[in-house]
Amino acid sequence: MKKLLGTMAAILMAATVFAQVTITGTVLNEQQQPLDGATVTLQVNGKKQNSIATGKDGHFEFTNILTGANCIVQVQYIGLAAKEQSFTATANTNFQLVLSASPFLLEPLEVKSIRASDKAPFTKTDITKQQLAKLNTGQDIPFLLNQTPSVVVNSDAGNGIGYTGIRIRGTDATRINVTLNGIPYNDAESHSTYFVDLPDFASSVNSIQVQRGVGTSTNGSGAFGATINMSTNEFNELPYAESNNGAGSFNTFKNTIKVGSGLLNNHFTIDARVSRITSDGYVDRAASNLHSFYFSPAYTSKNTSIRLNVFSGKEKTYQSWYGLPEALLTTNRTYNAAGTEKAGEPYNNQTDNYQQDHYQLFFNQVLNNRLKLNIASFLTRGKGYYEEYKAEQDFAKYGLGNYVINNDTLTATDLVRQRWLSNYFYGQTFSLQYKHLVDEITFGGSWSTYEGKHYGQIIWANAGIPKDYEYYRYPATKTDVNFYAKWLRQLSTQWNVFGDLQYRRVVHDMQGFEGNADLAIKRSFNFFNPKAGISYYKNGWHLYASYALAHREPNRDDFQAALSEQPKFETLHDVELGIDKKTATYNWAATFYFMNYNNQLVLTGKINDVGSYTRINVPSSYRTGIELQGGVVFAKWINATANLTLSSNKIKAFNEYIDNYDEDYIQKTVAHSNTNIAFAPAVIGGAALNITPCKNAEISVMGKYVGRQYMDNTQNSARQLNSYLVQDIRCVYSLKNIVFKQWDFIVQVNNLFNKMYAPNGYTYPYYYGGQLINDNYYYPMAGTNFMATVNIKF
Incomplete structure (x- = not known):
């Protein structure tokens, strides 16, 4: 450290x-x-x-x-x-x-309307297509963002492929707003972001902007810690073809083909990609089989552009979400409990299967030299299931009576079940952008409807249950409407002020939950989210200050409670103060933030009236810290960058509820005050040293430090994730005009010094035999591993 x-x-x-x-x-x-x-x-x-x-x-x-x-x-x-x-x-x-x-309208208006410009007083990091190309060796998008400030990533399979997670400033992916070309991507009900459903999407992305804090108004679920905006709508005037192939540890293989027509008949372009990623994973049986494609024809003229994006991701992953028991952390780090309810060998199809298809249609029009209009329509179709072997399941749990055979009465059976989710998510976004002299004004918004069906089927049982028996079906809908107006005004050549007003209305309608089929919930929320700030630029100096108010509705699981126990919405007040200095040879930046929450929803161990562990609102909590960044060009052939976040993340007071098996499961209550928020390390740091030893080569040595984290909100050292420091090294070598236009050879070695660490986990405390037992589970990351790729541009 x-x-x-x-x-x-x-x-x-x-x-x-x-x-x-x-x-x-x-x-x-x-x-x-x-x-x-x-x-x-x-x-x-x-x-x-x-x-x-x-x-x-x-x-x-x-x-x-x-x-x-x-x-x-x-x-x-x-x-x-x-x-x-x-x-x-x-x-x-x-x-x-x-x-x-x-002769062409090239600006991606759908992205510009929600991104923070260089003059906007918000904390952000921009990642270019060229940077992504060096990072993209097959790992999921969270791992490509690992070196950005305040970021912590994790992986169920242990190698960054399959199910992955990201936290920014300690907030998890359910609180991070994600958009694809300005179109919402977060799951409408859970607010989660499943990057596994976008395999190799980075190969079609031309830029990513990460805003930390509330940021500017956007579309979709409220940003409660950060936003990630990805753009693919790039104009390629010249034809191209590219083949990317890689192989690495754990039988990992990545194959990608990208082609583009260039400009056809002075107006048309076509871009396309197909990808496949397969891996056995670090954890036992944590295999991934991922396929995707991207297809984007476009028409462009001086004042008009029309683009259709059709892309899809299909994933099949063996489940590895149970975590590793603490007792095996040092003796059998790759153990996977999935499928082990089956006697003998683990069940071989304990898998997650999902396909997500995206359709996006964009219309951009320059109305005059001051006004531009963007309208986008979208449909996201998702359908899939996870399958699991369950032993000794009571018939009553599935709405069935006991099974009688040969005068014997069976009350339970082994079975294989599939839990399905089938949904449609559709809507429109729009923006009208005005720019003249010292004013930039954007008026925009979106509407969307989510229609989802949750249902379960039993596809096999030892006895007593017919094949494909459906044991639950719970439909749900959600509508989301938002309007925003943004105004950036240049007061002078150095000073700019920014104002942003947003209104958002959300309506949930859920007809039944698992274990509580008769519970019907219909809730509506109306949010007003103002933002304002000021910035100063002169001679490479940039100073800014901003305030933002955000609100966020609960997710589906939070609503599974009696009407008397329904959760409240959350509120966040975010203050950002920043200063940075940029020159051609060095740059540095410092950002102070204070994020004050009212009624933040957190897990406390409490069981609600239907027997589910549920999040409850805590009146007051906060995240505050300072983010430091810097870079220096020592010479033409060597440069370095670094970032460091120091923070304090606290819940002022809450009650913990602990199951007591000694007293008929009656929960004990323990009061806590001023404790650390779960999964919010006080120190996060990253550094990279980049060396160009010769004209066509680059070597980057990267380090990532994450301080101690707690797996719940009690700040109990028996329920913690240890700090870790991990180093990676990447070597890139390029050759041009040898048979093909360009060859790029990339070799990346992750966890260079074989650090045994776990960035994620969960805990289940309970009383038994008069003692407090802390039942901890971890998601360990792989030791030293590598990936080598050869990218050919034809």
């Missing part, structure tokens, strides 16, 4: 003294008029360093650029063709860049 903190501090505080130059310029249109508000981005040695907006005179300036650096200046302006200028920084230089009219 001390070594990591020392390394990050050295990187963040390193003083650099290099010969430096200044680059200035003016951006003009074809009529030689200066362009106010053009976005100018500087890349140094292949990495984005800074983005600034031109003033009324069209002027821009970048200072402190390392002499000898290979640079690219990129200029973008609405309605005009983008332009690039490459150069080597040898002396102070002034450019005059003239932008011509663009």
Whole structure:
């Protein structure tokens, strides 16, 4: 820990003294008029360093650029063709860049409406297509975000393939708003995000923005810790073909083919991808068999674009969600209890099976030089089940009487059951965007309807149950409508103010729950979510402050209680204060945040009136901390980055309920105050050292530290996850114009020093024999493992 903190501090505080130059310029249109508000981005040695907006005179300036650096200046302006200028920084230089009219509408309006711009006063990280290409060796999307600030990831199978999870600032995926091209992705009922249903989606993504905190107004479930916005709608003017193939530990294989037509008949493009990922997993039998495709035809003209996205993911994974008993943590780390209710060998089809099909249709229109309109329609179709072998199941549990055979009465039987979920999620999003001189105004929103059916079938039994017997069916619907208005105003060349108002209405209608078929719940919520902030830019300095209010409805499981015990909605007040400094040779940033919750829903061990463990509202809790980031270019061939989060995450007071097997299961109550929130480590850090030993090679050494976590909210050291420090190394080597256009060889070794750690788990405390027993389970990660890929561009 001390070594990591020392390394990050050295990187963040390193003083650099290099010969430096200044680059200035003016951006003009074809009529030689200066362009106010053009976005100018500087890349140094292949990495984005800074983005600034031109003033009324069209002027821009970048200072402190390392002499000898290979640079690219990129200029973008609405309605005009983008332009690039490459150069080597040898002396102070002034450019005059003239932008011509663009024959195409290239801007992804559906993404711009909900993302935070560089001028918006919110905490964010942007990840480019080029960065994703180096990271994408087959692991799920959460693992590609592992080095971003305040992120902790986990994997049921132990190797980042299959079911994976992500937490940002200690909040889990159910509290992280995820959108695909501005369209909601979180499950409408549970709020969960199942990235396993998007295998190799990263191969079609051209950018990701992660906003920490509440962020700007978006579509779908409320952001209660972060948002992840992924964009695939990229315009590719030139034809391309690409083959990505990889192999690695645990019989892991990844195969991807991507093709694009380029521009056809001056208006049409087609992009497509097919992928397959298979792996045995680190945990016993935790195999994954994942397939996906992506197909996107588009029409583009100067003022209009129409795009259809059709993509699908199909997964079959052997269940590994039971966790590892604490007693086996050091002796049999790969043990998997799934399927072991069957006598003899574990049941061979204890699997999760699900297919999710997405249909997205986008219409973008430039109405005039100030107004742009986006309308998107979508349908997501999901259907699947998980299958499990269950021993000695009472007939009564499945709504059946005892089974009589040859004068013998059977009360229970072994069986195989499938629990199904079949759903349709459909709706529309829209935005109207206005930009003129000093004002950017966006009015947008969405409506969506979720129709889901939960049902269970018994496909085999020893006796007494007919095949394909349906033992429950519970339909549910949810409607979600939201409208928002955003206004970014430039007060001067340095100062910007931002306001954001959102109204959201949610209606749940659920007809029955497992174990309580007669419980019908219909609840509606009306939320008003204002946000405001101010930001300052000058000479590479950026300061901002913002406040955001967010509300969030309970999820399906929370509603499974009597009307007298129904949960309240949650409220979050989020304050963000940030400062950063960017130059061509170094950058650093510090963000302070305070996220204050009212009525946050947490697990306390309490059993509700239907016998289910349920979350309850706690009146007051908070997350507060500081996020530090930094990077330095030591020389043309070596640079380093680091991030560090220090936080305090507390529940002010709550009652814990513990099952007491000594007294007819009557629960004991224990009062707690000022305890740590579960799965919210006080320290999270990441660092990377990137070396370019020769022209076509890059070596990156990455480290990740996660401090101690507690598996419940009691801050009991007997129910904790130990801290861990893990290092990875990645080597990339590229060859060009040898048979094919480009070869990229990528080898990544994860957990280089074979650290035995578990980033996730759960606990079940109870009293038995007069003693408190802490029954802990863990999800261990693999030791040293690797993945090697060969990416060929034809």
